[in-house]
Amino acid sequence: MTAQPLSKVLAEVFGYAAFRQGQEQVIEAVQQNRDALVLMPTGGGKSLCYQLPAIMGAGVTLVISPLISLMQDQVESLQAMGVAAGALHNGLDQEEQQSLLLRAASGDLRLLYVSPERAMQGYFIRQLQQWQVTLVAIDEAHCISQWGHDFRPEYGQLGQLREALPQLPFMALTATADAATEADIVQRLHLQQPVIYKSSFDRPNIRYIVEDKFKPQKQLRDYIAKQKGASGIVYCGSRKRVDELAERLRQDGIRAAGYHAGMAHDERNYVLRGFVRDDIDVVVATVAFGMGINKPNVRFVVHFDVPRSIEAYYQETGRAGRDGLPAEAVLLYDPGDAGWIRSMINDHPDEQRRQVELHKFTAMQALGEAQTCRRLVLLNYFNEFREKACGNCDICLDPPQQYDGTVDAQKVLSCIYRVGQRFGANHVIDVLRGSQSQRLTALGHEQLSTFGLGADKSQAHWLGVIRQLIHRGLVIQNIQHYGTLQLTAAARPVLRGEIALSLAEPRMNLAVSKPKVTDRGDYDKLLFRRLRALRKRIADAEEKPPFVVFNDSTLVEMAVHYPTDEASMLTISGVGQTKLERYGAVFIDAITAYLDAENEPLLHS
Structure with a gap:
């Protein structure tokens, strides 16, 4: 398949004018029936690497994903673009599940999302062997590895699926993997001479800040108060602390909620959906609030307690700014917390596991205690060596005195x-x-x-x-x-x-933080707010997350270029043909009405 039709589908379906680095290379490898390992940061465009060839292929692409919420969000986004996609999970009744299986068998479905548990069931594997499957894509592939920080037994067994489907190309995708995890993924999945694409781990739109943990509850509440309703996540080390902080924030008038594994499933799902749909601004959570967050407009992530590895820190901070707009990652750091974590790691009975975890945590400590550019320390851990400081972390913006x-x-x-x-x-x-x-x-x-x-x-x-x-x-x-x-x-x-x-001199007050929802000054902020409100009304009426309609970066672009007809609307990144047909007219009308109101005083002057 040549680059021309790939670019055509990219523009018409996804609304993007050009591929991001590495995407085209991976897609072409898949079309040549080759295995692939894709390492791209959160928000780097991993999903497009299997979604676009799935749209262009004749059969069905199987996507193995860890959480129902993540599957549903991706399916809703694809369906909004006119793509035949579905997610098979226990939340569907028997009739709905049967309908999806029939569509997959008949070739009517382009992408089918399933959990690793379902993918490993014998009856399901037998069905796959009878279908026209063109690709198996495994998301969050670091879970396959024994060194991955979210190890899940069924992920580790996915090599057996490869044995059952030996002729199919397999694609493993993850945002974080050090050298040991990367080698483990290739070995456990039996990937055959895979194309390995590693994008830069740098997320230049995220500002990294470390603050000495002094009066942490006050520090956190002061910081969130400055965010003026922006979406954010606060990670804590214990369920008890999650409950306490969420309640404190609610008392402060913040639309906040807690999330941890000790809550009922329905309650957790309510919080997740409320956050994704912009009804909850701040989620205070343990790491249980992890991979299922498909929300592009998270503006800040705060670590109330130090994570146990740079992989975990990177994965969690990477949930900020997935739309490419400015975001912040704040770590409240206390060496005392670090001491407790070390003592817990030392209690682990497995010597090899203990040594690996101590190595990973030592690197995390070094990041928290660095007196040089945080981003250079972070990228160095992933073997991405640079010399030039980033200019967008607390050390660069406000060097230690x-x-x-x-x-x-x-x-x-x-x-x-x-x-x-x-x-x-x-x-x-x-x-x-x-x-x-x-x-x-x-x-x-x-x-x-x-x-x-x-x-x-x-x-x-x-x-x-x-x-x-x-x-x-x-x-x-x-x-x-x-x-x-x-x-x-x-x-x-x-x-x-x-x-x-x-x-x-100690750092206690986040002096370098500039907590603006979007840090660029080249767009019409009043129009942006009105378009966000319009998007929310449409999303609520359709019972979808707002970003499924358009994400923030698309609205920002509209507030820069003021598209008032279909041709100019199609030039906006994120507006494809299907979305233009569904939502274009109402957004064009809103922008036109806004411009008319702005110009009205001039007509009467």
């Missing part, structure tokens, strides 16, 4: 020693700042020589100093003994004044 911290370090180290190396950071800070607390007095610590030595500086300042001393290896935080601070041998030369120590 260094100062001679020798005296501050000596005060902290001396205080840790004076309290017997038996207390945590908060108690050490209380002594330094001269607290009159009852506990401190009962211990007689107001008599120590370090009492009140740091009264001229804030608690946040001293916490920042302590954390840097931990990072530098001068102090350890003993997690097995309630987080008590203890000196290492490296503290001695600093205490004796033999070496000077340069420290960074």
Whole structure:
């Protein structure tokens, strides 16, 4: 198949003028009956790599996807573009399931989405062997690997499906895979000399920010208040914390909801659908709120607790800004949290698994504690080496201010020693700042020589100093003994004044954050808001997520170019022939009416 018809289908069905990097290469490999492994970031256009050849082929493409919600969103988007697609799952009644199977058998269906569990059922495999299947696409393929962070047994068995369908090309797709995971996917799926396409892992529209975790609930609530109704996700390490934070945000008047595996299925589904349909602005969640989020206009992702690997962090932050518009990824980082995670990993009985997880978490810690461009650290982990700083992370936008911290370090180290190396950071800070607390007095610590030595500086300042001393290896935080601070041998030369120590001013207030829903200034914001409202009314009437009608980047483009006829509307990215027929007229009318109202004062002047 030549590039011309591929481009024609791309424009007419998907409404795109050009392929993104790598898409055409992968599609042509599939059309040559070759296996493929596709590594593209979230929002990078992975799904098009199997959707477009499916549309052009004669048979059915089987897509293996982990969650019903993800299948449904993709099917709704395809159907809105006039593509014959369906998802086979237990949420359908027997008659609906039978109808889909008959359509797939007759060649009337172009794409059929199923779970890995269904794909591995014997009766289903026997049906596949009788159908005209042209391709098997496996989404979220990192789940196949034993090193993938969302390992699921049925994914690991998909190699057996390959044995049952040896003549078919298989395509594995994922947003995150290090070298070990990549090799594992190829081996477990029995991919034969696959075309391996690795796109850049860089998501330049995402601003990466790390803030010292000081008063985390206040920090989070202040940050979300600045977002003015933008869509966002807050990830937490425990179900209890999810429930607490979601309730706090609701009390603040935020349209927020919690999501975790301890909730009933119907309740989780209600939250997911409400979020996707823009009825809920902020979801506070555990990692259970994961791969099923097909929502392009998430403007921010906050990690309230540090993730266990860079893969998890990348996958979760990648849910922001899938429409290509500016977004933020904020991590609240506390070395104490890191210590707890290390202790949990060390409790794992499997030695090999423990070593891999410790390696992955060490890399995540390095990202949180970096004093150089965050994006370079992130890309380096995925073996994408660059020298030029990104200019769009907290380190680049607001470089750490260094100062001679020798005296501050000596005060902290001396205080840790004076309290017997038996207390945590908060108690050490209380002594330094001269607290009159009852506990401190009962211990007689107001008599120590370090009492009140740091009264001229804030608690946040001293916490920042302590954390840097931990990072530098001068102090350890003993997690097995309630987080008590203890000196290492490296503290001695600093205490004796033999070496000077340069420290960074602590970061506590997200000063670099510019929380705008869209950061570009070249579009008509009033028109954009009106088009969003129109889109929401249409989506609600059709019981669809708003992005199925048009995503935010398409509306932004309309608010730049003001299309007022069918020809100009077709030049807007994301407007194909079917969507033009379904929605074009009403959006053209809205834009025309807006322009007429804008020009009316001129006619009367």
